[in-house]
Amino acid sequence: MPKETSLKIATWNVNSIRTRQQLVREWLVTNQIEILCLQETKVVDGNFPRADFEELGYQVYVYGQKAYNGVAIFSKIPLKDVSVGFSPILGSTRVGDWDEQKRLITGVVNNTRIVNVYVPNGAGLNDSKYEYKLKWLGLLREYLQTLVKESSLDICICGDFNIAPEDKDIYNSEGKENHIMFSPPERQALQYVLDIGFQDALRKFNPNSGVFTWWDYRANGFSRNRGWRIDHHYLSPNLYEKAESCWVDLEPRKQVKPSDHTPVIVSLEF
DNA sequence: ATGGCGAATGCAATTCGA
Numbered sequence: 001m002p003k004e005t006s007l008k009i010a011t012w013n014v015n016s017i018r019t020r021q022q023l024v025r026e027w028l029v030t031n032q033i034e035i036l037c038l039q040e041t042k043v044v045d046g047n048f049p050r051a052d053f054e055e056l057g058y059q060v061y062v063y064g065q066k067a068y069n070g071v072a073i074f075s076k077i078p079l080k081d082v083s084v085g086f087s088p089i090l091g092s093t094r095v096g097d098w099d100e101q102k103r104l105i106t107g108v109v110n111n112t113r114i115v116n117v118y119v120p121n122g123a124g125l126n127d128s129k130y131e132y133k134l135k136w137l138g139l140l141r142e143y144l145q146t147l148v149k150e151s152s153l154d155i156c157i158c159g160d161f162n163i164a165p166e167d168k169d170i171y172n173s174e175g176k177e178n179h180i181m182f183s184p185p186e187r188q189a190l191q192y193v194l195d196i197g198f199q200d201a202l203r204k205f206n207p208n209s210g211v212f213t214w215w216d217y218r219a220n221g222f223s224r225n226r227g228w229r230i231d232h233h234y235l236s237p238n239l240y241e242k243a244e245s246c247w248v249d250l251e252p253r254k255q256v257k258p259s260d261h262t263p264v265i266v267s268l269e270f
Numbered sequence: 271a272t273g274g275c276g277a278a279t280g281c282a283a284t285t286c287g288a
Contacts, residue, residue: 121286217276
């Protein structure tokens with residue numbers, strides 16, 4: 001038994017798990033990933049292609065819906081205390097309709113609660129979906145605040161946040177003040193969540209500009225490297241100390257029929 | 271400035287994503 005164990009947690013918006021099934025499988029075969037958090041699975045739970053991943057030794061936890069949204073966690077170690085949506089923590093009275101869109105799944109491993117989120121995109125600043133995004137982030141803050149208050153577990157929040165936190169997280173931030181994924185109100189809403197006490201895992205190791213996780217399918221975004229960093233791992237203080245590396249894997253984005261996102265991986269030493 | 275591309279639904283064209 002090694003004195004220290006390493007746990008690699010990846011996050012990847014796959015833009016349909018059924019379309020990306022083979023790509024995800026191949027990536028897991030060539031990479032030693034203990035936990036994979038998926039977003040935009042776009043499939044109801046009964047149709048999730050779980051067998052392919054169970055064969056690789058993963059427990060598969062899903063929370064999906066027809067056509068849109070959907071999150072899942074694959075884990076080599078069985079998770080404890082798995083729950084989906086806001087209501088198990090915040091209560092159905094407070095949450096109301098906010099769990100209609102399937103955007104959050106959580107479970108516990110190694111004294112660590114993993115919270116996998118797919119934050120709403122928001123469409124545009126004058127769209128009702130923008131208001132939805134800001135309110136959803138407010139609810140996420142309440143959710144995390146409640147977790148922190150009610151338990152001493154470490155927390156890793158990872159997923160597609162649909163927000164580039166800083167100028168250097170966009171290939172060119174000029175003129176993007178009113179652009180979805182960069183406007184000040186949404187960045188402030190994210191910062192308000194992080195102010196509870198979470199830190200950006202990637203920025204512990206890499207202060208540089210030009211680190212991206214998403215490239216638009218249109219206008220050859222990837223070949224021109226017109227990217228954005230909108231997928232993140234945010235860690236509570238103890239976990240932040242345990243992080244030993246964090247990186248983006250560009251290989252899946254180079255493949256035929258890729259997702260428009262590529263995986264981000266954090267390695268934790270316990 | 272606009273639209274570009276890709277996926278789902280469901281079978282043509284529309285909606286959505288970011």
